[in-house]
Amino acid sequence: MTEPAAARDDERLVTGYSGRLLIAVSIGWGLIQTGRLVVSPLLPAISADLAISSTRAGFALTVLWGLYALLQYPSGRLSDRLSRKTLLVGGLVLLCAGFVALSTAPTYPVFLVGAAVVGVGAGLYPTPARGLVSDLFVDRRGQAFGIHTASGDTGGVVAAVLATLVLGLATWRAAFLPVVVVVAAVALALHWWSRETYVLERVDLAVVDTGRRLLREPQLRWLLLSYSLYAFTWQSMVGFLPTFLRVSKGLSPALANTGFAALFVVGAVAKPVAGGVGDRLSRGLLATVVLAVAAAMLTVMLLASTPAVVLGAVVAFALGLMAFPPVMQAYLMDSFPTDSMGGDLGAMRTVYIGVGALGPTYVGVVADAADYAVAFTGLVGCLLVSCLLLLTVGRR
Template sequence: MDPTSSGPGRSASSGPGRSTTRGPEPVTPRLSAGLVALAWMTQFLVGTDLFVVAPLLPDIAASLHVAPARTGLLITAFSLAYVVASPFAGRLSDRHDRARILSAALVLFSLANVATALAPSFGLLLATRVVAGVAAAATGPTVYALVSTRAQATARAQVLAVVGSGLLTALWVGAPAGAVLSRHAGWQATFFILAAGTCVLAVPHAFVWRSGRTAPAGPTAAAGSVPGAGTPAPGGQRGGGEAAFAVAVTALWAFSVYSLYTYLAVALHADGRAADVAWLLVVYGIAAVAGGQAGGRLADRAGAVRVTGVALALMAVTEVAVALVFPTTWALTVALVLFASAAYAFFPAQQRHLVDTFPERATGMLSWNNSALFVGLSLAGAVGGPVVHSWGYPQLLYLGAAVAVPAWLLTRHRAGARRPPGR
């Protein structure tokens, strides 16, 4: 059998003259390096569009003559649009051709960025970011679903980690590059380039995924051999309550991670270490990419459930360590590397768990998962500001570590529910 196939596609005989052949199942075409590169670049460009807005806010405020504090609404509008639209986009993608949905979303994303660059007023600019958030909601989860359904079951989380590293690379490469471009050519140039890039990518996406039917992802090939991979209910369907608990873990994880990340630069500035911000963020980003790759490999070998639990436990411990050593830069650097490595090992393992557990609605679950991520991120921003202002940055980190504990407890419940009989 072709190792890239996600379904058996074989006949079985239960005795002479009696066949239990169910007919051939769809065979998943091979996932080539070119497809992975295309998916990575898509995540990189969409991620750059998300992360680049923050460093451009002062330039946007000066250009459109609005208060700098008001421009923060651009990030809020994008995030809220993403949270609301993502589940609907995921359901649409699961019911229709994923490649077609992805191409259409990239074209819409490109048009939204052109409109962003040309917006003559802040009100219209805000509207364009809402449209961009809706388009982005249909891109990321669909990309993840397309690659996961073609990946070998024994390497699914690793592939998801590689593609997801495009988003993390945007954090420490794409966003700073956009900020540099803005200083020399204006903030509008950044969005014109992003529009051109996503429009170009829409063309290959419309064709390269059509070389055969893609079978639903599932743990068929791996659940029996990988601890904690999960065993879906008959037909691959599970209840809505279980789905809600599954993505709630991501929301708690995101709050813990982004309470640390969002206010790190602010805390360093207040502590008189503004010169350390740039290189510490680069170190953090590199550690996050490395952690994601390690998490993907470990999830495929040791089981997705086990990796999510260990990652959350280590994340809570290292976030406390960051709080304790914050005044000392060299110790802070070490603690940030350990924290980012542990924290971002969680995400590809969580994605694999969702695809394995909910194979018939993989895109929808990945969409809900991304929405949960943005919910946690938004709450971290909303809660973190008052906490830092009233009690200081280390106290926010203690809160973030505390929030990781119930997330870890949910994975413990998940592990018990997934343990096969007799083990």
Template sequence: MSNLCGMNKCAGRRAGGNGLMLAALAAGWAVVYADRTALYPLLSVIAGDLALSSTEVGLLTSTYFLLYLVLQIPAGMAGDRWGLKKVLLATYALAGAGVLGLGLAGASYASLLFFVGLHGLGAGGYYPSAYGAMLQAVPPERRGVSAAVVGTGMAAGLLAGLAMSGPVYDWLGSWRAPFLLLSVPTFLMLGFFQAAVPAVRGTETASWREYRAILADRDLWLINIVTFTALYGFWVAVTWGPTFLKLERGFSLGQAGLYTGLVALTALPAGLMWGRLSDRFGRKPLALLVAPGAALTLMALSQVTSAPAIVAALLAFGLFSNSAFTPIMAAWTGDIVSSRYPGAMGAAVGVFNFVVMSAAIVAPTVSGYLRDVTGSLVPAMLAGSALVLAGSALIALLPGRLQGERKQAGP
């Protein structure tokens, strides 16, 4: 009995440790997402202040995500070899320097590009190191809900960044003020990570053969492509949503950012629900349900015109979009990698996020082009919806249950 109690105590300590780790990683996502999305409602203000063209404004977000993507795979590989926690701390400090620079020295277009890019480069190390550590530390039967817990930070940060930047600008009269305020929690997160995140490394050192195998794995590529299409639709809505609501639906600047952020309100509980259900019933059934929902609700958002209908469409979109859907696919990636390539979790997650987040570069640019051609963002949203629906069809090609997934008997 004493041995059994000892085992139970150890299990309790592991669960408590994982809970603290998940809280830290979710908070880290919330802060880095707020840093990122605070920029979007201010783009028109920055353009007017610095006399920038639409192309120059678009280059700001493209620069961010280009450098964000550059660090994905190298950060994952470095984490596999030298420790995911070390990479997490180093790159998050770099992101903090970027947002602080925007607040203190972002006075010219050149400095804006530099500090936006610096934050993007630092933030690029977060996903592979944070999700790599989480997927290594939690048991397979809890990967879905654990990924969803971390993903709640995305939703919370999305809402916080979009909702606070406009009012802070109105209050203080400076578009740099929101970034200066956000730099404080960004640097404070380093202490939280140090205390809460375990020093996780792969169970064995990955070989170059494993890295090549990851890049040739059909199932991983299907997951990557499906999630890319889902995030394409999400970034159409988030990056152009405030502009769409302001110019085509008559909302004020503050309202446009706040309303776009409403997707986070339903994404928070939805991500936890979908993630838990995917642990119990398998990733594929849930993905087949959630992805088409994102396509249909994005299509609805493009068509409705009244304020209540817009609110309803945004809340419905949150039920199925990024923070609700991506945890299922991240957990699915973890199932495959832990079974086939156990020493290369960081690199595999880096490849996953590199592919799916390239949507953040493609979607704003293509949507902007469609707006220039048609004079409206409605065609851009419809195109995004069609792409998400096409990606949903690819889910049928994935295996139903992978090694590492175990159907749960209990709640």
């Protein structure tokens, strides 16, 4: 496992060994997000081409996110016992294969297989990446997490732009090919730059011991439930926000994709800022405030009837929603023992992302039974309950 780099590299964010690896793993995370999130604005075209309903489209996203969630704990545990590099490069190789399968899928079952491979590859990457960031940064951990998580939002912006260009110039299948090229380049960069070696050996996952250690702490239990509700909302939104804006709010495809892109443009700015503020103020209080803002602005989005107000609400909603992850992830990493932080974070991520993976299916089913506005109203409730849980932790 990578040694903490604070003493030898002054925790540089851009240059030196620590900065070089931070940028590399962040670009990798951004491209993973681009490849996964580009599916959302392409979903109407994919559904029409493969002749699938909203429920089946939502299930495909649940397969992708569910397998992604399932791999969070084992990938973190393996990266603690083997090396971060082994999991990071291996995950990127699988991602290339999965995106190729998506781009060439002739039928819905093949599309599901591609989604599954992408889910596995993506699942191997983020927890070791966050473990590596924690290895490299201590005093500037909040800032480093802000930069790293913001790269995912940059990937969301690229996904929206890519989808718009592809739908105007080609078919939805062409969107995944540029992602494959850049993901392969990042894999090569990590292969050459990382000082770690590849390690392959049998590892005891210690699932029961890890679960007991985490769940015996009341504070961690409340935080896990709060994060699960946030993840449910997040994955529901990124799965169906463009479709909601088009179907329920009557926006054109270009405006709907603009709203989707705004979600991540704001996040790319808000996350580093929120991470830095969280290094100086109470992380629990800051997380509660930003979730309350998100709940209020999602309500405005549901009630708004003009495109300008709808898009303004999307921007304000993104400000609250996207400021949450770097604050809470830095807090969780501070709470875990150093020798098991990757596995502990992975266990938490398996649960809250697994719960979140049900979000797209929830939205698809409710939309087929009623409409997207009803489905999104339920997400307001999720955010409000999450806020109350954080307040409970704060009082204790």
